[in-house]
Amino acid sequence: MRTYILKRLLLMVPTLVGITLLTYAIVRLAPGDPVGAMIRMQAGNVNPRVFEREADRIRQRLGLKDYNFWGADPDRIDAAEKIVNAFYGYGRWVWHMAQGDFGESMQQRTTEGSKDPLDLYVERAHVSVILNLIAEVLIFLIAVPVGLMAARYSGRLFDRGSTIVLLGLWSLPQVLAGTLLLSLLARGGIGLEGFPYAGLHGAGAETMGWGEWFVDTLWHATLPVLCLVYGGLAYLAKLGRASLLENLRADYVRTARAKGLPERRVVYHHALRNSLLPMITTMVMMLPMLLGGSVVVERIFTIPGMGNLFVGAAMQRDLAVIMFGTLVYGTLALLSLLLADILYAWADPRIRYD
């Protein structure tokens, strides 16, 4: 088993290289001038010469400058050279990254000075991680019982009703769900007007004591978490139901009943063990998806999270932040795949990677 894990970890490297290289190449080789666009956006119209000099300096610092490797004309860089520049730039990025230097974010330059993408992500990490962990746990806690009950009493009212409800939840886009929640439950909308509509902390959060701060955070987090949970919940509950139904039809369940075991033990001891397997692996693989896909929730509820950062960087072609995000996301995705396989092997004695 240990050799298998090692082999998988090693195999992750070329895949990660592929992911990061692909992302880098696309962003770097694309037509258009992100640095120029940013300068224009932040400083308005500038004297063209000053503009060029500034842009060049910034490009130099960010590692975005194209070098002329060959060719007679020192100022023109043709397509082939661009490609070589891309590879060269990628190499430099890897080199710097190995030393802990993740480059600079393009966005924060003229206001507070440049920021390290690492810092940017870290300061938002705890928000994203907390929200998504709570969401994962809730999804599991709700989906498993619902799926089990639907399968156990399959064909009856609960099963039929829950199937429709779950399918409906699954068909609801997050934008709509968030809007509905806000307009019906949050302050400033119609309806309940109970929940806050923005942010994770109320006014005066710094002055609150521990307990009060905790409650306040939970209060603010309720609607966003609901928004994150309902989709995954629907998927997992349906999966659980299908999995348990399939197992309840299996031969070994017939044997268990023929032994005279009470139905409760047949379902919760025999069938459940087998049905949980695909659910666990699905849950593990849902984690990176939650992290990456929460930008909608973050924007609707005005929460500074990693998803927002990543998407914002993508829209502005902020290379350093994009690369860091890709690296983190890719690693998480591959690691969760590996974790899912390991968990499956631990739970199912038939699977042995030797």
Added chain:
Amino acid sequence: MTDGRTTRVATSVTPGGEPAGPPRTYGSIVWGQLKKRPSAMVSLAFIVLLALAAILAPFIGGEVPIRWVEGGEASWPIFRCLTNGEYVAMVAFLLGALLPITIRLVRPGAEQVGASPMLRALAIHAAVLAVVAGLLFGMREPERSYGFYLERADEAETAWFPLIAYPRNPGFSELPFKEQPPSWLGWLAPESYPPGSWAHPLGTGRIGDDVLIRILYGARTALNIGFVAVGISLAIGVLLGAISGNFGGWVDLVLMRVAEIVMSIPRLILIIIMITVIPERWIPPIWTVVLVLGVTGWTGTYRLMRAELFRIRGEDYMTAARALGVRTGRLLIRHAIPNGLAPILVGATFGIAGAVFLEVTLAFLGLVQTPSWGMMLNDGRQHLEYWWLWVTSGSAIFLTVFAYNLLGEGIRDAIDPRLRI
């Protein structure tokens, strides 16, 4: 003395024992099962009706009359103003409806309807469509009419306008109907809503655009994105999966790594990057979205196709076919694809739902210019008091995605041999 009421008394049992009939192919079995599931049939009907409404949108709401008689001369202006794309879409829909007939024509007299005559019929239809498209695009330019007919409506003896005679893009003109709630609400709750006009059954938006018309044209975008994107994914996935499964070895290793890479990059980020990266003059953003959705969504189909090919490679009939000298391509078309088709179809319906969702998210981020439901949802979201904007578009999205999901589940159940009804 069995009571003939509860048993079907088989006094006409033939010497063969079973009532005679043609052997049923896998496809006809699955289709038969699907027909017995009301939820799947309802969602299929919904999708077909939606497509029909989207295609016929100019006839339901617009400013160009269907028939116009002026000074004794009759004309059908709307047909001059339809774009080439709309014509192609209408022809495609018509061909789709005629598919059963073409299949029957194509069958070489055999009894069953397998996948092979179906594929042949589809190929014929695709060829016809291509010819039509070629003819149109070479030789025809649609006319434009900005209020020409609406303003002069009194001068005509006969004018058959679409159900909602209203410009599709009201432009900057000051129109009398702005920000109106749905008409029927006014009669139900006159205190909050003054009665809207029945000319705008679902109300109007902030610049006076009719909501119902927007929904109809938004349906086009949604269906377009769904079908084209998933179509591209299917094509890539089936092709690569077939290659991977057929050749195996290092070809398979490399392709699997490629699939892993594509799976590990968050789809949304890739789409966003591509949209911001590819300038508008090269490819209009909506097609960028569709293209990237297609190019990033093939991994599921790929794995299914690959698994299916690995499975049947071991089957005896494949070895027999190979021994008879049948070429690989033929093997693929006649055996691999038809068998793997059903689970791939399931993935396709869920993929369409996913594509619609992604479009909504992109519109939410402000990256979409083509009028769509996602845009309406985003617009309405920012002005919660005009709730009819986002409730209508939200409901449209929800119902469409719900229908696709229901259909996907129905197909999945229809395939399962243990759930035979």
Added chain:
Amino acid sequence: MTETTTDTLLAVNGLTTRFFTEEGVSRAVEEVSFQIPRGGTVALVGESGCGKTVTALSILRLVPDPPGRIVAGAVHLDGTDLLTLPGDAMRRVRGNRISMIFQEPMTSLNPVFTVGDQVLEALLLHTDVDRAEGRRRTVDMLRKVGIPDPERRLDEYPHQMSGGMRQRVMIAISLVCGPELLIADEPTTALDVTIQAQILDLLRDLQADLGMSVLLITHDLGVVAEMARHVAVMYLGRIVEEADIRDLFDRPLHPYTVGLFRSRPTLQHRERLASIPGLVPSPMAVPSGCSFHPRCPLSDGERCVRERPPLETKHAAHSVACWHADRVAEVRDRGEGLYET
């Protein structure tokens, strides 16, 4: 019908089980009656789909309730009607007084639990032993069913064993509580021929050892010949003939039974394999009158189509449900064949 004596362990009387589906009612078991003597072996024989498995499941009330239901009949185990027992009382019977083994050993064991655990579970459920004693008895049982090195096997998983071994484990599970009746549903069909013989020998030895009765369900006449004393032939949910084995083989009285015997390849004759013409109708579309009439060479086209023949005793322990059973005997005595090929 044979009478019930105090020697009878299990008496099935008029058992009727049907499946109610959207496509119609499937008459899987119709008015089936037979007895199993103490220590004896009775075989239920017939083609696939004739209702023998459903009969066995009905005895243990394991028929999946939607869509199936036992609509009539009684099953007396030592005088107690199992069909009217409350749920927990019935559960105390299963695995304890009546055990069942199934056809597919590959999938009948739970893959995520060890073999030992699964045997132990039955023991702990029905007896008062503690875990240590339970383990000892499990090892004994595994050894008894012929599994070598049982202490080690205790902690192995099913996928680490072959089909034959798994079937032995199934037998161990079913016998560990010392049941009075073992129902064996096609116990050897999924196994290799050599393993088949071993398993049958094992079953016979265990039966003699424990003094238990066996209800053997099979379509394999060779297995019947080895194991059973009394045989009941089923067709489309009904018993069409019942006799002691010697009698049945020598003088079958029902055209269906004759057809079954003819379809077996033998080394004596070198003719084409005969088969009964036609296919078995679906239990949802049972023919009127005698359900065999569409395929029967002796069908008279009138009475056979209108009236269903009851199961009548012809001579000692031999009953048959056919209007023309005497003609069957006649044709055989003349040395002719019933089905002309």
